[in-house]
Amino acid sequence: MKNNLIFGHKTPDTDSVCSAITLSNLKNKINEPSIPYILDNITKETEFVLNYFNVKTPNILTNVKIQIKDLSYDKVKPFKLNQSVHFAYFFMNENKLRTLPIIDDDGKLAGIITMKDIAMSLINTDQKYLCTSYDNIIETLIGSELLRFDNIIEGNITVASFEEKTLRNSETLNENSIVIVGDRYDVIKYAIELGVKLIIVTGDFSIPLSLLDLAKKNKINLIKTPFHTYYTAKNVSLSKYVNHIMKTSGLMIFTEDDYLEDCKEDIEQSKHSKFPIISRDKKYLGLLSRNHLINPSRKKVILVDHNEMGQSADGIEEAEILEVIDHHKIGDIKTPIPISFRNTPVGSTNTIIYQMYKENNIKIEKPMAGLMLSGIISDTLLLKSPTTTDADKIAVENLSKIVELDLYKYAMDMFKAGTSLESKSIEEVLYQDFKKFNLEYKNIGISQVFTLDINQIMINENDYINLIDNITLAKDYFMIIMAVTDIVNEGSYIFYTSDKEKIVKLIFNIEDVHQGIYIDKCVSRKKQIVPSVINAIKQMN
Template identity: 50%
Template sequence: MLYIFGHKNPDTDSVVSAISLSYLKNKLKGDTIPCVLGDINKETEFILNYFNVNKPRLLENVKTQIKDLNYDKIISINPRNTILYAYKLMEKNKLKVLPVVDDNNKLLGLVTMKDIAMELIKGDVYKLKTAISDIVNDLDGEELVKIDDEIEGQISVAAFYYNTLKDDGILNKNSIVIVGDRYDIIDYAIKCNVKLIIVTGNKTLPSKYINKGIKEKVNIISVKNDTYTVSKLINQCNYVSSIMKDNNIIKFNENEYLDDVKEELSQNRHSNYPVVTDDNKYLGIITRRHILKPNKKEVILVDHNEYSQSVNGLREANILEIIDHHKLGDIKTTTPINFRNNPVGSTSTIIFNMFMENDIKIDKNIAGILLSGIISDTLLLKSPTTTDIDRLAVKKLNTILNLDIEKFAMNMFKAGTSLEGQEIDEIFFKDFKEFNIGDKKVGISQVFTLDIEDVFNRKNEFLSFINDIHNNGKYYLTLLLITDILKEGSYLLYKCDQGALINVAFDTKGEQGIFVDKVVSRKKQVMPKILEAMDIIK
């Protein structure tokens, strides 16, 4: 699965770019999911509802999880399978461990080759609890009389004379008797109502003993192996649940992060660890081998190319492609990737042209959100970042939609710029970006609104908040741009370590709340002015 997403504090262009690019990739036989890195704003919500497009999935991080690993899909067994069945399965598939699961595939325990070996050395060789059908299967036998499905009792190898067995009272109702073609002992065992008689050597048992077994309700089976071999194998016909480990099993949920798993593995010496779902369903087995060479989540970035603006854990992911219209950032890759960076007003414009290049028809809802993305990022084509390429894209997209663009844009801006009921931190972080300039950190928030009065009614609260963010984040400059769409300019609220910076950058007195005409673009106007001013006042 390939994740496509824009930057943190998503704006309309980043959200619709992710949705539209995912749609395009999937049309080209890809398997992608559009995502967002935070709550969508009111403008974007208005657009998605208007064009009936689903919200993208919220993506918290792209850290490597257990489910990203190519863990081994080792087969599992049922607790009522036998030890011998487990051994043969492990031998055939060259396995050292088998998970034991219930009928709903929920993990019950583990059995290892070591457990089987220790059972042969230290186990109770006289105790047996298993299904008759399993004994028949494991010992290549045949049912002669079957009264019970399951047998539980003590194993006795009939090596004594008939009189010794009788005089010593060795056989009873709990006995499981292993015997050859010694009919006197078979007859006596039936009279004792033993649990089971296993006749060895593939000998034909006369029908009278079979009939007696039926009458006395004694289970009888015949096997091909001799008495010695059967006596060695019979206790391995026990249920595997009798030796499986079911306490303090170290297992990992598929959603756990690799970093957390590594820490736990460093404290344990086991070789194999089960992987389970949230409801404990077994998925597979991981080993240290899988963790040393993990798979990474695959991602495509749109509308950004800086680590500080991207998803948590991005350094752990495999970046396949970047589609952006901002300056080059600090993201690095270990292999070549598709990196499309065009000087246009909107990432949506670039993606529209990708549709054209691939000759993919644009559905009406995708055309609508692409048009909205361009309108949003270029302020209805009034931003200085706007290019003829953006204008042409809007024109072509509207041939699909036939919208009154002016009216639609005003409704969109009105829905998106209302600050009613929003807290100061919510407004500030709605579209906040961090930039690293040498050893200095600059944080710039931008709010597009038609409700300027609401901001200035809370001017002192905004300044106090900006001051806290500035000090806590150790920024060189913390700036809030309040952009008036109709007046085509921005008001400035800020905190800066160099008091003259704002004066020099915007050729103004630098008063709090000062209006700067024709400054509406953080990327095209504000950042270049700040960079230039920082060079001047070094």
């Protein structure tokens, strides 16, 4: 069973990251395998939280697009380079395969062969020369070992159909000869004395002990086969290694991490019917055909702390959304079938997840309790935000008993870590908690920056305003608002796209508007700013 992927929005905050981790932990405990991910680097605040409770930071998920590894491609067993063409043919025939992958000793793809390659090798290649293993010849001719001195046999094939005297006069045989012969013992003796590479005795004839002793003395390889001479001569070349006939160039190969959208056109237009799949380190994995592109398996995902396409992972339209757990307004996420959609008007997604632990009767261990507690504290500003509900307060009270810490001191330390702007560029500050909304068919960007020292922003006020104006124009936003929230005084300083002063007046219901204006008791993007923006746009329309 594949793991479901759980992640929050593109600008990971503490509630988003902690809810992905705590929900994943819950899902795994109720036998719904999952892995938490983040969509970007975490904030200093979240880093503080994860370090405090000794929880590993989730890996970054770049997108959820369909990849080759999501397809149910054929796991065709590969062949080794030193296996025989004969064995490959029977394996392909028995398993109804037209294409067979060939790998080296490290499991890396070396090439492929097809039934056509085998047929053409019998027509076009030199059937006289043979280089293969002793074992391959035994396997091909259903032979039995009489004498073995070499594991690798290399030489020119000669069918000894002439008399021994004729062979001597013609000088047909030499030390590089592979001799196919029946019960012509004089010929066998001559071949042994000459020191040929291998003698294949056909018809299952017994070899006199005197000849066996002579062959042993001269270190001559001997094989006996039940087949008659004609069949043996016709088929012995099939004992050659598959790498002698395999294709190594002109192959269309894909890696398991390739995206289907990038490969689909090439596959559909290719003259090939099978396409090898390899891993990052070039290990062979399987074979892909066009049929596998029909109804591909999609990544199964669970969204937390968001339900808008623009805030979710790239390629979300290609994923199968199983579940959404959120506390924001209903967005534009669409699914082809009904799903579990839990959207509750509370201050934090972690409050909902806390309730889910209780509903499933799952014990909350200290690290998970600490993460849930941190997510609620962060999103409700230690229960001071207007988004705070009784459910948040109950969750904080019960989780605090598990974690056993000084709640106010911990919250202040967490906020201090998160609001530090040290070494951050103005662009990093703006984007650290930036969300894009489509409100009344207009793209609105709202950044929220929490601080314990507004002067860190004010000294660069003009730079922030210029950045907001430039992004608005470059990214085709209707407007951008940056709310710098003073956690202690419970209010926000507002910066905005310069030519939107008129709508800012409507949003905050004030006449005297200027950059950096302080709005008392404005601390919630979700419950205060977003609804006010919607109402203001409606008034303008």
